[in-house]
């Protein structure tokens with residue numbers, strides 16, 4: 001007997017088996033239901049951390065469970081291989097980003113294999129390979145031709161340390177998300193993709209994503225930020241630089257009579273025109289540019305401004321209000337100008353306070369008890385209009401419509417839907433990314449690189465000096481010819497979110513050399529049935545991927561509208577209550593743990609310690625406990641096999657049939673066999689089948705893998721308590737329970753279960769075993785509670801055999817001492833029996 005659980009040997013053997021049999025290689029098979037399970041691919045940073053292990057174990061459990069359900073399961077893996085850290089590491093280690101990246105990929109691939117994930121390795125993708133980014137470049141040229149990609153000079157977030165542009169999302173508290181340097185504003189030419197053209201669809205389709213966490217949908221809704229308002233103009237008292245009016249956008253036209261000043265952005269054309277002659281204004285605008293810019297910070301930043309001296313006329317009252325340049329107004333939202341209502345908008349209130357501007361009330365609370373003290377803060381609720389001339393007394397909706405109509409009558413103002421979402425700036429000034437496939441002629445004209453000249457290759461054999469991108473510094477790389485004339489390559493590269501926006505689709509046909517996607521293959525596998533990743537990608541990556549999917553659809557490459565049907569966002573891995581991170585020095589290295597306990601123990605602990613969406617608190621004791629449980633399972637199966645082989649040829653000619661394995665063509669237990677179970681055996685069978693039902697539901701619908709594991713642990717305890725090897729039925733019932741335990745745990749601890757399944761005498765691998773089904777007859781309880789009444793009054797409850805015949809129930813009821821007491825010697829006139837429920841004795 002092989003009682004010793006030797007994880008290293010067991011795991012190497014199972015992995016070798018999967019490798020030799022290409023177990024996880026799949027092709028399209030229209031005769032079988034497909035299941036595409038995807039975990040967010042890693043950035044090849046060097047080595048796996050516990051967050052990766054959790055993410056990928058979750059995905060692997062789902063994939064293996066679905067396979068045992070009989071589905072054709074695709075679970076691929078790849079590398080999000082472009083990006084800034086490779087450049088920084090290359091400078092530090094005096095190597096090239098490509099070399100560093102590939103070395104990391106090799107190391108991390110081996111780590112993933114060591115964890116036994118059921119990946120279709122033949123589909124591996126690294127986004128830095130030309131055969132991948134070539135199609136991204138091609139797609140960009142298609143978007144350019146359709147007017148969905150364009151270049152414009154725009155103010156961007158600039159990280160002076162990394163020397164690169166950052167997306168709004170990459171600015172955290174006014175600082176660079178990577179290096180924490182305060183971010184500045186700069187104006188440079190940038191490539192954009194018109195995500196705003198899809199804003200409405202991206203918003204509306206969130207309603208169809210019923211298997212996404214509500215939290216993620218809400219975050220995306222807020223990010224898209226649809227609002228309904230009015231755009232109207234305030235005429236300038238005296239035109240300046242050809243500008244005679246200031247258009248503003250407001251969602252609160254009901255507050256129009258409370259406007260006490262206008263605020264314009266530093267980059268507003270009017271502010272720029274004035275800055276030419278007003279040095280103090282130019283200095284203020286420059287200061288705004290240098291300071292924080294992230295939109296999220298606009299509400300909390302210190303409000304600062306400068307009076308332009310210009311006056312604008314209120315469109316309805318005709319009153320003149322001053323025009324200020326303000327640091328909290330964004331140029332690329334609405335019109336870059338705001339009608340300021342300090343009485344009812346907190347930002348305006350703070351600005352008015354800081355700059356000594358009047359604060360006036362034009363909205364009264366609907367309920368007079370609601371506090372409203374403009375000395376302390378703005379009153380921002382919707383209410384009833386006051387001090388608003390003809391509009392006094394109206395509520396928000398009525399006021400919106402009435403003021404819109406009054407403005408329209410004057411030919412000023414129209415209702416507008418606005419989105420906070422901006423177009424996606426995809427230019428990066430860094431080297432390690434996919435070159436943007438555009439050419440510039442001497443006269444500045446831009447030409448997309450023709451398809452037959454793609455890919456625009458990124459040279460890999462480069463030296464990094466840490467300041468300028470090697471392709472920007474290399475005139476020979478930049479210069480080229482097109483149609484006999486000299487041209488220059490664009491030297492910016494794509495934001496790496498471009499690559500991660502469509503990798504899930506490329507996994508369906510990663511080897512295709514002639515096109516971006518093969519619609520037949522893509523449409524077989526897509527959409528991804530289960531996507532798993534961190535909540536930190538709730539906005540960025542998931543919104544871009546949804547957008548890209550719609551672009552692919554409109555190019556005719558995929559048929560469905562959304563890329564990911566079901567989304568699971570796993571919680572963080574914590575240690576001592578803090579996020580595990582290198583900077584905190586509290587990391588636990590997965591590799592050391594695998595070395596000590598084996599991959600299965602690490603996987604088991606990860607899945608057992610917490611439900612997937614919740615944070616997982618690291619516990620060394622928990623890992624040790626997972627290891628002990630595996631040893632116990634190992635021992636239980638082996639000791640059974642020692643005693644239990646040959647059950648099929650047991651005494652009285654009774655054949656034992658099992659739900660899976662050699663004799664799965666027969667029913668599980670024959671009726672004769674069934675009849676010979678004793679109470680203990682029946683209880684164990686019931687526990688087995690209850691566990692099958694619970695675990696199936698936990699894996700499939702609830703996705704609470706921790707409770708599934710807990711249920712199998714309970715089953716193992718029950719086996720320990722009730723197993724009885726003295727008879728064939730006893731052995732058969734124990735075997736059924738152990739087989740169920742092995743099958744149910746196979747998705748979580750696949751190596752141990754691979755070996756145990758073999759030990760139980762099966763020729764086929766456990767990955768190909770069908771998922772066990774709960775047997776309804778085994779779930780039936782063998783006793784039920786019977787209510788005893790005398791003359792309709794409850795007098796006792798007793799346990800009786802579930803299948804007991806009517807006469808027995810009557811007899812048991814009449815024999816009950818309590819019933820006897822209430823009959824009190826009187827005559828029994830009638831006995832009413834409701835089998836399975838109650839017996840009522842009518843006496844007197």
Ligand code: ANZ
Nearest residue numbers: 227250251252255329330333334336337339341344345
């Ligand atoms: C007057 C007003 C009064 C406003 C009031 C709000 C409350 P949402 O709802 O998020 O779309 N706004 C407009 N353009 C802006 C810009 N470029 N930079 C900063 N703020 C800007 O926001 C619309 C509101 O944000 C607009 O409605 C405007 O302030 C401000 F009691 O106008 B409101």
